[in-house]
Amino acid sequence: MAKKFKRSYKFAIKTSLYITLFLSVVLAGFAYFTSGFLTGPFFAFIFITYLVCFFIIQYRVEHFIYKRIKKIYDNVSLLDSTTLQPSQVTTDMATLTREVEKFTKDKKLEIETLKVREAYRKEFMGNVSHELKTPLFTVQGYILTLLDGAMKDKAVRKKYLQRASKGVERLIYIVRDLDMITKLEAGDLHLEEEDFNIVELVQGSFDLLEMKAAKKNITLTFDIEYEEPIWVNADRDRIQQVLTNLIVNSIKYGKEDGTTEVSIENLIKNKVIVRVTDNGEGIEKENLPRVFERFYRVDKSGSRKEGGSGLGLSIVKHIIEAHNEKIYVESVFGVGSEFSFTLEKSKDLPEINTEI
Structure with missing residues (x-):
């Protein structure tokens, strides 16, 4: 409790004390040179001055800090500023520090996860490309060879068409399996138990x-x-x-x-x-x-x-x-x-x- 009080009001207490002491010295000097006397109302005035200074400074400092911390929340968009209360900012500034640290850790983890996913995506796309281009180029090669004149030889034509057919079958096999995985992931494949x-x-x-x-x-x-x-x-x-x-x-x-x-x-x-x-x-x-x-x-x-x-x-x-x-x-x-x-x-x- 003492630690919380010190965090919340230390600045206001000290500043109010300095202002009150300054006014007290000024007022005492004025009384001295005018042959006045330091009576009871003088001490009451000092006490009231201290209290007024304390509350004004506390309010202004609290408002000043809150506005700027709220701006940080809004600009960075890492916290919900609509749930932010002034007491949360002024009574414990460590709250913001903890939340910023948590935000930083979460973002770091998110970035690392995205990097892993990006690496996986690149590898997956490369694998898909490799799996598909092999039979595609095979089929294309046989067809181009046939179009370039090999079609006239019946034996070559039959052999090349059979090999091209195997390439097409492999493509169909890959696409069918990919389609099945997609359906399984989406929950669209009905299981007949x-x-x-x-x-x-x-x-x-x-x-x-x-x-x-x-x-x-x-x-x-x-x-x-x-x-x-x-x-x-x-x-x-x-x-x-x-x-x-x-x-x-x-x-x-x-x-x-x-x-x-x-x-x-x-x-x-x-x-x-x-x-x-x-x-x-x-x-x-x-x-x-x-x-x-x-x-x-x-x-x-x-x-x-x-x-x-x-x-x-x-x-x-x-x-x-x-x-x-x-x-x-x-x-x-x-x-x-x-x-x-x-x-x-x-x-x-x-x-x-x-x-x-």
Whole structure:
């Protein structure tokens, strides 16, 4: 309280005292030279003078400071001056200092965030440009070659048209995936949730990708033999897409003669967790936080020999989040990776037997 009083009135008290002392000396000198006497009314006059000076100075200083601080609030637009009270300014000037410091910190954080977003935007635009221009230039090259005279050779014409068609298919694939991500982010993609057997769905994904895995002699397998069905509630087609993308990814970056293993485990009472594990090349630690970004590739060489749109993991993340579920990634470089996601159990889901 004493500190607050000192901050509020120190200037007014001292200034009033100086003025009162000056008037007292002047009045005393006048009385002395005019043979007057310092009587009771003289001291009353001194006291009243001090009080009047104090209140006038306090009011004027308070008004003076308030007007200028309010102008700072208005000009900088960092605070709402309509809620500013004079007492807030004059009784504790540290309030403004704290709020300005807070404003500065917030703006600094905002600027840093904008810089990160700008860097991400530039990288994203560069990736989009790279992904699109490769098939576009390929298609353009084949068509120009045909127009320059190669069209007359039937064998060349057919081969070039087939290659141009593959380039167009890749463009359609990229645009379709981008459209899906946009719909997922905007909440425009409707999920048709139903009860289905996740074990059967995984086995279906294995069957679809068996030939692709055979090219690298990669074994697609469960961690154990699931004799009973495991029922979950989700959009079957979208979860099929999630499993396909994750298994394709494990094959793409897996080692020759490797293994892709899927396990389904109880997580909590109403959840299961599906794990897709491989013993491939793994992901370096610094790349893990970005694996779900659009077009982000761990392979910095920019090679497209493995195909794909570069949007697979981003789509996986958005589909799982659209189900209000979680997706996780763990990896040790040179050892392998594990992608896992949660799903809601069906109401009549049997207990999962995790014993071999």
